[in-house]
Amino acid sequence: MEEIDRAIVAALTADGRLSYTDLAEKVGLSVSAVHQRVRRLEQRGVINGYTARVSFEALDLPLTAFVAIRPFDPSQPDDAPVRLAHLPEIDSCYSVAGEDFYLLLVRVAGPLDLERVLQEIRTSANVTTRTTVVLSTPYEHRPPKVALDPAGPHRVRGASAESAGSQPG
Amino acid sequence: MEEIDRAIVAALTADGRLSYTDLAEKVGLSVSAVHQRVRRLEQRGVINGYTARVSFEALDLPLTAFVAIRPFDPSQPDDAPVRLAHLPEIDSCYSVAGEDFYLLLVRVAGPLDLERVLQEIRTSANVTTRTTVVLSTPYEHRPPKVALDPAGPHRVRGASAESAGSQPG
DNA sequence: TCTGAAAAGTAATTAAA
DNA sequence: TTTAATTACTTTTCAGA
Numbered sequence: 339m340e341e342i343d344r345a346i347v348a349a350l351t352a353d354g355r356l357s358y359t360d361l362a363e364k365v366g367l368s369v370s371a372v373h374q375r376v377r378r379l380e381q382r383g384v385i386n387g388y389t390a391r392v393s394f395e396a397l398d399l400p401l402t403a404f405v406a407i408r409p410f411d412p413s414q415p416d417d418a419p420v421r422l423a424h425l426p427e428i429d430s431c432y433s434v435a436g437e438d439f440y441l442l443l444v445r446v447a448g449p450l451d452l453e454r455v456l457q458e459i460r461t462s463a464n465v466t467t468r469t470t471v472v473l474s475t476p477y478e479h480r481p482p483k484v485a486l487d488p489a490g491p492h493r494v495r496g497a498s499a500e501s502a503g504s505q506p507g
Numbered sequence: 508m509e510e511i512d513r514a515i516v517a518a519l520t521a522d523g524r525l526s527y528t529d530l531a532e533k534v535g536l537s538v539s540a541v542h543q544r545v546r547r548l549e550q551r552g553v554i555n556g557y558t559a560r561v562s563f564e565a566l567d568l569p570l571t572a573f574v575a576i577r578p579f580d581p582s583q584p585d586d587a588p589v590r591l592a593h594l595p596e597i598d599s600c601y602s603v604a605g606e607d608f609y610l611l612l613v614r615v616a617g618p619l620d621l622e623r624v625l626q627e628i629r630t631s632a633n634v635t636t637r638t639t640v641v642l643s644t645p646y647e648h649r650p651p652k653v654a655l656d657p658a659g660p661h662r663v664r665g666a667s668a669e670s671a672g673s674q675p676g
Numbered sequence: 677t678c679t680g681a682a683a684a685g686t687a688a689t690t691a692a693a
Numbered sequence: 694t695t696t697a698a699t700t701a702c703t704t705t706t707c708a709g710a
Contacts, residue, residue: 347561354523354557357703368679373705375677386560388523389648392516396553397651402601404610419645426652432571435640441573445651471604476588479558479648482614483595485567526686537696542688 342367344484346375347384351481354388391479399427399445402472403452406438407465418463425462427455438468511536513653515544516553520650523557560648568596568614571641572621575607576634587632594631596624607637 345365349356356364362372379385394400409416418440419431430443442459446452456467514534518525525533531541548554563569578585587609588600599612611628615621625636 347559347566350559351561352558354559358705359703369703370680370705370707371678382565383562384565386562388557388559389521390516390519390523390557391555392520392651392653393552393555394651396551397516398654399651404601404603423646426649429649429651430647431645432573432641432647433643433645434573435642438639440645441639441641470607470610472601472610473604474602476600476602476609477592477597478599478601480595480598481558482561482563482566482568482598484561527688528686538686539688539697540695543694546688 343375343379343384346372347379347484348481350376350385350388394445398447401446401448401452402475403444403446404470404472405442405444405456405459406434406440406468406470407442407459407463408437408439410464410466414464418465421463422459425455425458427451428459439465512544512548512553515541516548516653517650519545519554519557563614567616570615570617570621571644572613572615573639573641574611574613574625574628575603575609575637575639576611576628576632577606577608579633579635583633587634590632591628594624594627596620597628608634 342365346361349361349364358369358373358376361376362369365372367375376385394402407418409418416439419433422428422431422442427444427446428442429445432441432443433439434441444452444455446455452469452471456469459465459467511534515530518530518533527538527542527545530545531538534541536544545554563571576587578587585608588602591597591600591611596613596615597611598614601610601612602608603610613621613624615624621638621640625638628634628636
C-alpha cells in the first residue's frame, strides 16, 4: 500500500531518471498507477525535485571543509547566511546549537582557494572561523530510510474524512 | 563551447529530469547535439547520476545533527565508517583532520531518536560522540559554480590534487 | 485505487553536412 | 561538431473496473 510509495521513493533517490515503465516493473504495478503515485508524492512535497549528481573532482573542487563561524560582535544583527550567500564555494549553511552560530560546508580547488574563501567569509559576515578539513568521504548523501506519513507531514489521526486528493488554492 | 557544457550541468542540477528537448532550447543547440554532450559529461564522470530530492520533513526526519566521533581506544583498528554503515540515520560520513576522527551527518525524527542513534553509534564503533544539533538550514546542497576542466578530471598539473578528495568512488 | 490502451511527445541511433 | 531523419520507447490522458 504505502510500502509501494516507499519503494518508489527509494528507487527514485537511487535513480532520479528511471522511466515509469522501469519503475512500474520494479514495484509491481501498472505504469499509470505508478505515474499517479509519483505525481501524488510530488504534490505532497515528499519528492521535492530532481537533480543531477556532479563529481566535485571533475568540477575541480576536490577539497571539502567544514567552517564553523561565530560573530566578532555578538550584539550586531546576525544575518551571516545572507551575507555569505554570494560565495559559490559554500555548499550548505546550517544554523547550529552549541558554541558556534553556523556551520558551513565549503568546496574548493585547493588550500589556496580555501584560504581565500575563509578570508571572504570573515570579511563578508564579520565572523571568526574554525575550519575542519575533510580528508576523505566514506559516504555522502545516502538515501534515507523512507517511512511515509500516510497523508503527508501534518496528519491528525481520525480528524477528518479523506481529503488527500483535494488541492489547496 | 564549454560554456554550453556549464549551462547543461547547471540546468541538470537545477532539474535532473529536464528533457533533451527543453535542455536544447535552454542552451541554444539542437536536441541531438545536447544529447551527445550530456553523454560525454556522464562518461567523463562530471555527471555521476541523478536523484530525486526528498523532503526530510515529509519523511518524518525533521531533526538534523552533526556528530563528531573519536575512538575510545585510538590504538585499535579504525573502521568506524564500515561499522556505522548499517545505521540508516547516518546521511554522510566524513573523515576529517583535527581533533575528531569523523564527522557524521545524522537525520532523525526527534530528540529521542537522536539519543538512540548516538548510543548505537557509540556501541557500534566504540567511539565517543560530540553532537551539534542543527536548528535550521538556511541553504543546503547549492549547485556548485561549474568550471569544467577541458579534458575531464585526469589532467595533471602538479600531482597533489589526487588524494585530497571529498567524494567516494 | 487499479488496469489497459491510445495519442502525443521524447530518446537514442544513424546518416550526412 | 553540428543538423536532420528514423525507429523505438516513454509520458500522459482517458475510459472503465
